[in-house]
Amino acid sequence: MHKKFSTYSDKELAELLKSDRIKSEKAFTEIYDRYSQKIFAYCLRVLGNKELAEDIFQETFLRFFQHIDPTHEKLNIQRFLIRIARNLCLNYKRNSKINIPIEEIDNLIEQDRNTDEKEYQDLIKYAIELLELEYKEPLVLRVYNEISYDEIAEILNITPGNARIRVHRAKEKLKDILSPYIKDLENNR
Amino acid sequence: MDHNEIINEFLDGNLNPELENEFIAQLTTSEDFRSEFKKYLAIEKSLRTDAQGITPTAKSTMAVFSSLGFNPHGSIAGSTITYAIAQLFSKYSQGIIGGIIASALTALIFLLQFSNTTDLNNSNTLTASKDVKSNVSHLTDGEKSEELTQSREIEQPQPLKSTSISSIIHTTNDSKKILSSDTAELIQNVDYYINENYIQSNQVLYLPAKVIHIGKDTSPINVSITQNEFVTIDKDKIGLSFQLFGNNYVSLQKSDVQFYSRPRFSNSGIGLSYKIADDFELISDFRQEYFYQRFEGYDSEGYKVLYSQYPNFYTLSGGIKWNVMKIDCLNLNVGLSIGGNQYGMISRGLAGIDWYISDDYKIIIGLESSIFRYLHDNNPFYSYKIGLMYGIGFDL
Numbered sequence: 001m002h003k004k005f006s007t008y009s010d011k012e013l014a015e016l017l018k019s020d021r022i023k024s025e026k027a028f029t030e031i032y033d034r035y036s037q038k039i040f041a042y043c044l045r046v047l048g049n050k051e052l053a054e055d056i057f058q059e060t061f062l063r064f065f066q067h068i069d070p071t072h073e074k075l076n077i078q079r080f081l082i083r084i085a086r087n088l089c090l091n092y093k094r095n096s097k098i099n100i101p102i103e104e105i106d107n108l109i110e111q112d113r114n115t116d117e118k119e120y121q122d123l124i125k126y127a128i129e130l131l132e133l134e135y136k137e138p139l140v141l142r143v144y145n146e147i148s149y150d151e152i153a154e155i156l157n158i159t160p161g162n163a164r165i166r167v168h169r170a171k172e173k174l175k176d177i178l179s180p181y182i183k184d185l186e187n188n189r
Numbered sequence: 190m191d192h193n194e195i196i197n198e199f200l201d202g203n204l205n206p207e208l209e210n211e212f213i214a215q216l217t218t219s220e221d222f223r224s225e226f227k228k229y230l231a232i233e234k235s236l237r238t239d240a241q242g243i244t245p246t247a248k249s250t251m252a253v254f255s256s257l258g259f260n261p262h263g264s265i266a267g268s269t270i271t272y273a274i275a276q277l278f279s280k281y282s283q284g285i286i287g288g289i290i291a292s293a294l295t296a297l298i299f300l301l302q303f304s305n306t307t308d309l310n311n312s313n314t315l316t317a318s319k320d321v322k323s324n325v326s327h328l329t330d331g332e333k334s335e336e337l338t339q340s341r342e343i344e345q346p347q348p349l350k351s352t353s354i355s356s357i358i359h360t361t362n363d364s365k366k367i368l369s370s371d372t373a374e375l376i377q378n379v380d381y382y383i384n385e386n387y388i389q390s391n392q393v394l395y396l397p398a399k400v401i402h403i404g405k406d407t408s409p410i411n412v413s414i415t416q417n418e419f420v421t422i423d424k425d426k427i428g429l430s431f432q433l434f435g436n437n438y439v440s441l442q443k444s445d446v447q448f449y450s451r452p453r454f455s456n457s458g459i460g461l462s463y464k465i466a467d468d469f470e471l472i473s474d475f476r477q478e479y480f481y482q483r484f485e486g487y488d489s490e491g492y493k494v495l496y497s498q499y500p501n502f503y504t505l506s507g508g509i510k511w512n513v514m515k516i517d518c519l520n521l522n523v524g525l526s527i528g529g530n531q532y533g534m535i536s537r538g539l540a541g542i543d544w545y546i547s548d549d550y551k552i553i554i555g556l557e558s559s560i561f562r563y564l565h566d567n568n569p570f571y572s573y574k575i576g577l578m579y580g581i582g583f584d585l
Contacts, residue, residue: 004428020515025259026548032253040245054249061253121242124235144240168197174236175228182228 139170428464434580441573533563
């Protein structure tokens with residue numbers, strides 16, 4: 001009987017990507033619907049720049065479509081997408097060497113005092129931008145991509161214990177950065 | 190384990206019973222611990238809220254799909270017309286499908302009811318009119334004076350029945366004449382009379398038709414009713430496709446009367462299909478269509494007559510469609526269906542193309558041939574036609 005694409009497994013969808021055009025398009029759409037939000041969140045929070053994140057995000061899905069290998073035994077589409085996005089993000093960071101001055105972030109946060117709830121939400125964004133990549137990345141993978149410590153460890157090529165410690169340390173750093181505003185955060189909920 | 194560690198482990202859900210007791214103890218006894226815990230909770234909530242609020246922009250989605258040559262359809266959060274229509278259909282699809290199924294069932298009941306009331310010797314729905322004579326007054330003259338042309342009328346909106354012998358009236362009884370018992374010879378020699386006038390009087394509609402007496406026959410009038418066989422439409426919502434279509438047909442038999450042109454939406458219909466496999470679909474449709482009919486029978490006085498008419502029918506049919514080949518967004522297919530109306534059975538063959546203009550919408554075009562089998566005086570007659578089918582479809 002007819003089967004909705006939303007019921008297909010990642011492996012089945014990957015196989016359909018290599019079939020005829022109509023099925024391929026439907027399979028890609030389903031994959032996009034499943035993972036685009038998480039991949040974009042990863043790009044946006046790791047890079048901290050919307051335009052740049054959009055470029056990397058688009059490139060990620062194009063490369064995914066070109067390089068997906070449905071015959072791979074341990075195929076995990078989300079992990080594959082994150083690997084592509086991560087490589088692109090790291091390449092960009094390596095080449096651009098852009099560092100956001102802490103003073104600038106402090107100024108941004110300062111401007112957000114006495115603002116509404118939406119802008120309080122931006123505090124988190126600014127605070128994440130302050131984190132070093134080694135803490136920011138596992139935090140984003142854990143919170144924004146909702147993947148396990150084991151998978152984070154695999155992606156970052158570290159141990160699961162180290163992945164957990166880095167995520168905890170990232171949250172601790174966020175707490176320290178946002179301590180002056182946390183009362184406001186609580187009051188605005 | 191310090192405060193930060195135990196709180197993070199708790200938030201991860203990884204506390205063992207021993208640490209859980211310690212966590213509860215700290216929470217109830219330590220003000221600092223509670224304060225730290227609240228800070229972590231606030232951050233955790235903010236992170237989750239932030240994560241949920243991030244979505245790729247419509248521009249990015251468009252760019253990804255365009256680069257791959259795909260349509261963004263449901264994936265884009267933009268406001269294209271297609272997306273808006275798709276959302277509308279998605280939102281109300283249950284109602285739409287329910288409405289269609291209800292309409293189909295109503296049509297089925299309607300047709301079955303008419304089948305049961307088709308009493309040919311008591312055809313109350315086909316009444317003679319005293320005015321008919323004047324409407325068909327221009328009978329043949331000269332060498333054609335041997336022909337007797339008869340007109341039949343029907344009450345709107347019923348189509349002329351092929352089985353309505355008792356409704357036939359003789360407009361020129363005086364000119365009635367037995368011509369020949371050799372039907373074939375007669376058909377070759379007779380020029381058919383065509384009444385091109387449509388007359389409406391007191392809400393009674395006159396359908397152009399022609400009846401020619403072709404010989405005396407003493408056998409009793411004996412007409413049977415053909416029972417229709419209808420397909421069941423699958424009510425399962427998944428894999429359904431809805432179509433609106435029109436037809437342009439030509440009869441494969443030379444017609445000598447005009448068709449009944451009053452109904453709206455003639456030569457058009459609605460269709461439903463259900464995907465049972467990747468390449469196969471169950472199909473069904475309900476349509477208004479014309480069939481040219483030419484058949485022999487006997488009038489109430491036992492004269493053999495030849496009828497010629499072009500009525501409009503409501504037809505329900507169902508069958509199977511095979512999607513033979515897909516080339517890009519074109520889906521080449523063939524199909525067979527069988528169905529009928531209250532007057533007989535219809536079988537069709539279709540070869541067509543579904544052109545997917547998006548993931549859900551398609552333009553349908555195809556070549557369709559139909560055979561209509563009906564009975565008159567217990568004798569089967571056939572009408573053939575071929576033509577173009579075109580329409581739009583929406584996959585649910």
